[in-house]
Amino acid sequence: AQTVTQSQPEMSVQEAETVTLSCTYDTSESDYYLFWYKQPPSRQMILVIRQEAYKQQNATENRFSVNFQKAAKSFSLKISDSQLGDAAMYFCAYRSPSNFGNEKLTFGTGTRLTIIP
Amino acid sequence: DTGVSQNPRHKITKRGQNVTFRCDPISEHNRLYWYRQTLGQGPEFLTYFQNEAQLEKSRLLSDRFSAERPKGSFSTLEIQRTEQGDSAMYLCASGSRPSGELFFGEGSRLTVL
Numbered sequence: 255a256q257t258v259t260q261s262q263p264e265m266s267v268q269e270a271e272t273v274t275l276s277c278t279y280d281t282s283e284s285d286y287y288l289f290w291y292k293q294p295p296s297r298q299m300i301l302v303i304r305q306e307a308y309k310q311q312n313a314t315e316n317r318f319s320v321n322f323q324k325a326a327k328s329f330s331l332k333i334s335d336s337q338l339g340d341a342a343m344y345f346c347a348y349r350s351p352s353n354f355g356n357e358k359l360t361f362g363t364g365t366r367l368t369i370i371p
Numbered sequence: 372d373t374g375v376s377q378n379p380r381h382k383i384t385k386r387g388q389n390v391t392f393r394c395d396p397i398s399e400h401n402r403l404y405w406y407r408q409t410l411g412q413g414p415e416f417l418t419y420f421q422n423e424a425q426l427e428k429s430r431l432l433s434d435r436f437s438a439e440r441p442k443g444s445f446s447t448l449e450i451q452r453t454e455q456g457d458s459a460m461y462l463c464a465s466g467s468r469p470s471g472e473l474f475f476g477e478g479s480r481l482t483v484l
Contacts, residue, residue, distance in 0.1 A: 258413075291475075296477070297477060298374070298375070298475045298476055298477045298478070299414075299462070299464075299475040300475070301472050301473070304472075345413050345414070347413075356419040356421075356426055356427045357402075357466070357473075358404065358416040358419060358427070359406075359414070359416065359473070360416070361413030361414050361415070362413050363411065363412055363413050364411075364412075364413050
């Protein structure tokens with residue numbers, strides 16, 4: 255079974271600075287997807303960024319980028335120019351290729367990000 | 372609002388009572404998931420529907436849990452004879468195509484006294 259590990263329960267960063275959230279995973283599969291989700295307090299989880307394992311290029315979405323190291327099974331999220339609205343719980347998630355169309359996600363335990371004004 | 376809707380948002384019940392949660396996915400989405408999230412943990416997969424067919428159930432889903440998706444539209448998750456260990460946030464998510472994005476609802480928080 256796949257596992258996802260987030261070793262940083264909490265992180266904080268000054269507004270406008272850069273922060274990196276860590277994620278490692280364990281899998282024997284070669285084809286999979288990785289995601290970072292953001293869960294603000296009392297709000298729904300939203301997708302921040304995704305990475306297909308077959309792509310060597312790291313995904314980027316505006317101020318969010320990842321460092322995907324497939325051999326090391328590492329998938330970190332970098333947030334540049336941090337804003338107050340970035341404060342949330344961030345979850346790293348792994349998704350296997352489709353099984354009966356089921357693309358269930360395996361989540362890590364999350365990292366709570368605090369933005370310091 | 373055309374997002375995933377979950378009701379009720381909060382439910383407090385006494386041990387041994389039955390509870391039911393409802394999820395209304397985004398209308399054109401044929402894939403629907405239920406996840407459970409306990410304090411300090413990430414969401415854990417419970418069950419998956421493609422249209423009205425329940426195609427996979429986690430071992431976390433004991434016999435006291437049942438989920439349905441009649442006509443492939445909304446879904447219900449029922450917990451019978453609730454236990455304190457059932458206290459959690461129950462999340463619903465929907466998607467429309469393989470490898471597509473999943474959209475989550477705000478969740479239904481269950482507290483069992």
